[in-house]
Amino acid sequence: MKRLRKAISVMLCTMLLFAIGATANASPSTEGVPDQVIKTESEIPLTTVKEDKIEHLTRSDKPDSVTSSVYVLQDNLNFKAPETTSLKKETVSSLKTSLMAASATASTATYSGTITQEGDTQFLYPIYLQPGELLQARLDGPFSAQLDYDLYLYEFDMTTGDINPNAIDASTYGTYFNKYEQGSASLPESVGTRNAAGFEKAYAIAVHSKKGSSITDPFYLTVDVSSQYDAYEPDESAFHAYNFTFSTGGSSLNSRSINSGIDNDWYRITIPASRNYDGLNVKLDSTSESYGYKAEVYGALTGNQMVLLPQTNHNVSLNTGTYYVRVYTTNQYSPDHLYTLTLKPVLRAGKIVITGYDSINGPNDYPSYSYGRHYRVNGNTNLTVKGVVTTTDNYPVANAPVNVTWLNQNWTESSGNRTRTGTGYTDQNGTFSLTLSLPHSTGSIAEYLSGPIRFTHYYDLSGVAAQVSDTSLTATDIVYHFAYSIYGGRS
Secondary structure, rough: OHHHHHHHHHHHHHHHHHHHHOOOOOHHHHHHHOHHHHOOOOOOOOOOOOOOEOOOOEOOOOOOOOOOOOOOOOOOOEOOOOOOOOOOEEOHHOOOOOOOOOOOOOEEEEEEEEEOOOOOEEEEEEEEOOOOOOOEEEEEEOOOOOOOEEEEEEEEOOOEEEEEOOEEEEEEOEOOOEEEEOOEOOOEEEEEOOOOOOOOOOEEEEEEEEEEOOOEEEEEEEEEEEEOOOOOOOOHHHOOEEEOOOOOOOOEEEEEEEOOOOOOOOEHHHHHHHHEEEEEEEEHHHHHHHEEEEEEEEEEEEEEEEEEEEOOOOEEEOOOOEEEEEEEOOOOOOOEEEEEEEEEEEEEEEEEEEEEEOOOOOOOOOOOEOOOOOEEEEEOOOOEEEEEEOOHHHHOOOOOEEEEEEOOOOOOOOHHOEEEEEEEEEOOOOOOEEEOOOOOOOOEEEEEOOOEEEEEEEEEEEEEEEEOOOOOOOOEEEEEEEEEEEEEEEE
């Protein structure tokens, strides 16, 4: 008899799985992420932290997949000599049609120019910084896939006036057009420095043609000098990204600000091969977003090409490798406003469990009929199915889509009473609770209950399956579908 009961239970669960199996697919893919980014891998392990707030940042000790290819300066410049430049200073009105033009402030100026021969360089100098001031420069354009210009920053010897031929900063991204709200463009080249000396210093900015030239496609060079900024400046390019480690539950940073319209804050994240997530939720606080602040994630290809990864509801699909997060503004900014950047893994569902039920009979109605101890629900009432979705290592998975199916095989398909389904999402604790409205029971099984008062109970065996949508993760169980009872007298 026990073997028969077990066989019936297994058969019912198997039929239930078969009924919902048509909706089960493979794990979510990384469709939409460039193939080159998927292939980018790193053997550097991820260091996690228990704190939700990062108190200290550490610069990357090596450039990793983003490397510089600095050209050798050939020009002998001296800031004491008359300034010679063909760059044209732009007005705010003339920049409104520029694809990536920054908002001008009192300390900001934008220049345009062209390079007519590959390998040539255009200079802007001298730029003076008082002690403690920050210099930031950004190169936009030329907007052509056939051209690749880099940006360099030099300082002068304040005694002789001669330029030091060794660049103190360089931005050498390869040309790769991404889609931004303002239109398609390659990631702007950006450099910066802070005058940490106790005296005035002079600097030069160089725009160098690494590939191609054009007399018709201009570049735009925006320069900003600031006296108010956060302690981690400058970090204008991915070459100077700070390591950002995060915990499984997510980590936040709120010690940084955007001090100019061309300020870039960069962070480096490492995604290990062994993990319980396939993406990150990358989000700024609502006030920063209202200012126009953006948090973007980039992958680095060969040749320092930086690929902007697509986001859906702030979620970014990531594979094993090293990535870079850029924070900047497309509108207003304030050095007094500290933005909050939160990185939270989008955990991968590894298992689903049914934890209990509820109905008009309450959550504790578990009779031990001949088929074992299972929950009992009355016919033509509501059944609430409760459960939890976790990773394989038992971290709760929030916002996981869940399907619940109830099956009573005693009803025919044509009756409309054979199945009931419901869908929903897990909460922040990974739990779900879905309520189904059940039909009457057919009362196909009669079970005589002996004792001082005798009854015969009539019920059906029904099954419940909970599934993480679009995956093969399923939990099944048996539920008694109660019809009625008949009084059999007293002993």
